[in-house]
Amino acid sequence: MTSPALQQAEAIGAVDGPLAGYHREWYVVRPRGELTRLGRVKIGEPREDALRFDRRYFASEDEVLLDLARLGVPRVPPVHRVSRSGTVFHGFIEGRTLASLSPRGHPVAPGHLRQISERFASLSRLRPGDLHARRLRNPLRRAPEPDGIPPRPTGDSEHRPVRSSAHFLRELLAFTREHAHRARLPRFGPLFARLGIPPDVLGPHSRLAAEAALLTDRPSCLLHGDLHRANLIVDPADALWTIDWELAAFGDPLYDLATHLHLMDYPPRQRSLVVAEWRQAVTAVLPGADAGLADDLPRYLGYKRAQSVFADVVRQAVAVGAAHGTPAWAEQLGRTAELVHDILVRAAEPLELADVPGPGAIEPAYAELCTAARHR
DSSP states (O other), rough: OOOOHHHHHHHEEEEEBBOOOEEEEEEEEEEEGGGGGSSEEEEEETTTTTOSOOOOOOOOOOHHHHHHHHHOOOSSOOOOETTOOEEEEEOOOOOOOHHHHSSSSSSOHHHHHHHHHHHHHHHTTGGGGGOSOOOOOOOSSOOTTTTSSOOOOOOOOSSSSSSSHHHHHHHHHHHHIIIIGGGGGGHHHHHHHTTTTTTTSTTTTTTHHHHHOOOOOOOOOEOOOOGGGGGGEETTTTTTTEOOOTEEEOOOOOHHHHHHHHHHHHOOHHHHHHHEEEEEHHTTSTTTTTHHHHHHHHHHHHHHHHHHHHHHHHHHHHHHHHHTTTTTTHHHHHHHHHHHHHHHHTTTTTOOOOOOOHHHHHHHHHHHHHHHHHOO
């Protein structure tokens, strides 16, 4: 059955896609008629099979992009609407991903690093009242502050960012605990146990919760939430564009830096340079954004490493399951065992893992999961 996005794409022009996308299914289109002047565009719809492990703040990425254009934020995809049909599409940014030019773990060109710092600075200028995009309601009941004091009033919007950085991280922890861990236990609980992940690893008495309580308060600003190499497009003029604003949010600017460092996996020497350039660019616009940086950046990085365990353990289980019964299964099992072992080693400290199983123990855990699923 043809997807609505593909039907809309075929209605306005020749389709070049589909285009790989994690949160949405995208189709690249060469429009006909009066829309030809726009060049290639893309039309998308949410992917039903996407595994989501991050909390969304805004109801519509399209609305966020329209706000960014209205506010003059440079180098973000334009959003267009066909008035007669209501079809919404994004401008397609011609170029190559930064991932194709500088794969993960490799250094990034100085000119691109400068533009990444400029992107962070452009976001730090934006405050909650600046955007009109609809907020989603918090899927969690508001938790008390770390010391048991009720959360500070946040006005008439349940999603208006709190002034406490500690509360911001506690909400992230609560979301990960409920939606990335506990919600997956019926299917993946035995696998988590085999990997040595404690049942209340993200609970209120965990190390991560204790670290969150120690955060220094910083002013809130707009965050991209997923700023990695595949979401940065280098155009023919060497300008860096930012795509995929699905996880944009308001919150602690240091979280956006930690997420970026975690996903980019810079070489150690360049990582220090990125932090220094971020500090200079962002604090010039948002004083106090770097308060407590030396202590709090490792705390956010610990959370990101812990969060990645639940996301990648489940995604790898899906990949192994898809390969089950095919010639590629053994190879997929081996890749999964190595990858999950590396993820667990990185997260051993924040998750307080007493013992990290080796690849030789991880591989049969995934194999048995597939066998159990087949007999259910």
